[in-house]
Amino acid sequence: MNPIILFVLCYLSYSPLGECSMINDNENVLIEAFDNEGKKFKPDWKDLDTRVLPEWYDKAKIGIFLHWGLYSVPGFRSEWFWNYWSDGNEAIVKYMNNNYPPGFTYQDFAPMFKAEFFEPNNFAELFFKAGAKYVVLTSKHHEGFTLFPSKRSFSWNVMDTGPHRDLVGDLSKAVKQKGLMFGVYHSLYEWYNPIYLEDRANNFTTHIFSENKLWPDLKQLVEDYEPSVIWADGDWEAYDTYWKSQEFLAWLYNDSPVKNEVVVNDRWGIGLYCKHGDFYNCYDRYNPGQLQNHKWENAFTLDLKSWGYRKNMDFNDVMSINKLLEEVVTTVSCGGNALINVGPTKEGTIAPIFQERLLELGEWLSVNGDAIYESSPWMSQNDSYSGTVWYTCKKTRYNGIQPTAKPRNDDTVTDIYAVFLEWPRKTNHAIVLADISNTLAHGKWTVTLLGNEEIPLRWETGKNGKTVISLPGMETVTSRHAWTLKFAKHRQ
Numbered sequence: 001m002n003p004i005i006l007f008v009l010c011y012l013s014y015s016p017l018g019e020c021s022m023i024n025d026n027e028n029v030l031i032e033a034f035d036n037e038g039k040k041f042k043p044d045w046k047d048l049d050t051r052v053l054p055e056w057y058d059k060a061k062i063g064i065f066l067h068w069g070l071y072s073v074p075g076f077r078s079e080w081f082w083n084y085w086s087d088g089n090e091a092i093v094k095y096m097n098n099n100y101p102p103g104f105t106y107q108d109f110a111p112m113f114k115a116e117f118f119e120p121n122n123f124a125e126l127f128f129k130a131g132a133k134y135v136v137l138t139s140k141h142h143e144g145f146t147l148f149p150s151k152r153s154f155s156w157n158v159m160d161t162g163p164h165r166d167l168v169g170d171l172s173k174a175v176k177q178k179g180l181m182f183g184v185y186h187s188l189y190e191w192y193n194p195i196y197l198e199d200r201a202n203n204f205t206t207h208i209f210s211e212n213k214l215w216p217d218l219k220q221l222v223e224d225y226e227p228s229v230i231w232a233d234g235d236w237e238a239y240d241t242y243w244k245s246q247e248f249l250a251w252l253y254n255d256s257p258v259k260n261e262v263v264v265n266d267r268w269g270i271g272l273y274c275k276h277g278d279f280y281n282c283y284d285r286y287n288p289g290q291l292q293n294h295k296w297e298n299a300f301t302l303d304l305k306s307w308g309y310r311k312n313m314d315f316n317d318v319m320s321i322n323k324l325l326e327e328v329v330t331t332v333s334c335g336g337n338a339l340i341n342v343g344p345t346k347e348g349t350i351a352p353i354f355q356e357r358l359l360e361l362g363e364w365l366s367v368n369g370d371a372i373y374e375s376s377p378w379m380s381q382n383d384s385y386s387g388t389v390w391y392t393c394k395k396t397r398y399n400g401i402q403p404t405a406k407p408r409n410d411d412t413v414t415d416i417y418a419v420f421l422e423w424p425r426k427t428n429h430a431i432v433l434a435d436i437s438n439t440l441a442h443g444k445w446t447v448t449l450l451g452n453e454e455i456p457l458r459w460e461t462g463k464n465g466k467t468v469i470s471l472p473g474m475e476t477v478t479s480r481h482a483w484t485l486k487f488a489k490h491r492q
């Protein structure tokens with residue numbers, strides 16, 4: 001298209017439609033809308049899907065997920081405790097018989113959930129030090145107990161019983177004060193809510209629960225705490241038409257106080273996973289290992305066996321720092337965010353082993369963060385020669401429309417990062433890469449290790465098309481796990 005016509009279009013569309021710009025990129029003039037200002041979304045997926053992803057979310061890359069609720073009191077098996085118990089799960093029945101008085105019900109756990117040591121500022125400080133940019137707390141899990149004073153969850157919320165304290169409110173304040181974004185997980189269904197069960201018995205032809213409980217609760221959450229993430233779950237028994245998901249999202253995107261920055265996942269009814277939503281979770285612990293064409297998030301938990309706190313968690317059940325870094329690096333290379341879960345205790349503390357993992361991650365990010373935050377996927381995601389080397393890059397212009405897209409060509413890339421998860425001991429302090437060779441052949445490049453940028457590394461591309469980069473001694477480098485090569489292009 002003629003650049004002059006494009007310029008006029010761009011100029012005309014400037015104000016109400018948000019930022020608009022032209023970039024000249026190898027003769028291709030491009031117009032990009034960077035926000036949703038002035039847009040009104042209809043309550044149907046086709047229109048909702050046109051929403052531009054708020055940039056903060058793609059840039060953030062690292063979030064913390066918290067599963068906290070009454071299941072933290074028995075701290076056994078998982079956050080599905082009540083459901084498994086109701087189904088007669090042997091281990092749980094035995095645990096209850098051995099440790100609680102006869103006739104004890106799940107409801108009796110509520111007053112035991114005291115959160116007496118909960119210091120929201122300490123939580124926020126820990127997550128900040130871990131290098132997280134957002135925090136997602138369970139405002140309500142499938143048990144229905146709310147961590148905020150829901151006006152429709154009489155005596156089944158943190159204000160009326162247990163801690164007698166608004167946990168969502170207190171944590172959201174602390175997290176925001178630390179400069180992190182705050183989000184809420186919310187289970188659409190409640191296992192044993194009688195009005196939900198009534199709708200279900202009516203084959204979801206009635207909407208008593210979704211209209212009188214779910215919707216008003218979600219609105220209360222949005223209005224009172226202004227969350228930047230709504231992480232829906234527990235949607236799988238009914239279609240979006242029952243939950244009124246499209247109506248809710250249209251309200252959220254058009255009229256709510258968080259319409260500009262809020263992002264939601266893809267769990268809004270049967271059959272929608274990986275199809276609709278600002279970002280996709282697909283299934284739990286989703287990590288496809290290849291580039292995706294839509295923003296996505298890898299939600300996983302440091303306790304490999306449960307999202308909620310478990311008193312009998314074993315050392316071997318905890319994800320190692322190397323595995324954690326592998327999850328983070330592989331996810332970000334493929335355009336995803338990592339949402340790392342821990343389950344706080346009923347006392348309101350986080351197990352020291354989780355704290356240690358998170359702090360180790362933070363330490364790693366303080367050295368290697370340039371390869372992660374605000375990065376984009378590069379041409380290759382992992383090197384075709386060294387499979388455990390994962391790439392990211394920084395682009396000249398941050399692409400707000402399709403953040404998971406590859407750069408159009410190498411000219412739009414400033415820095416390339418190659419994170420290697422294993423130190424190449426065998427090759428005597430040299431790492432061999434294939435996919436970077438072509439790029440290095442054009443222009444001038446400096447290669448360094450993040451954390452040791454004062455030492456430019458020698459590199460050479462052989463006739464076989466492989467680039468060999470000489471590394472300093474492993475003992476002399478700053479990073480202790482997973483090392484990042486930075487390829488910086490010299491500006492002309």
Ligand SMILES: C[C@@H]1O[C@@H](Oc2ccc([N+](=O)[O-])cc2)[C@@H](O)[C@H](O)[C@@H]1O
Nearest residue numbers: 079080233234273282283284299307
């Ligand atoms: C984050 C987790 O989300 C759900 O579990 C799921 C939901 C969806 C899938 N899935 O689509 O594969 C798997 C587990 C919850 O049931 C679970 O307790 C936890 O909160």
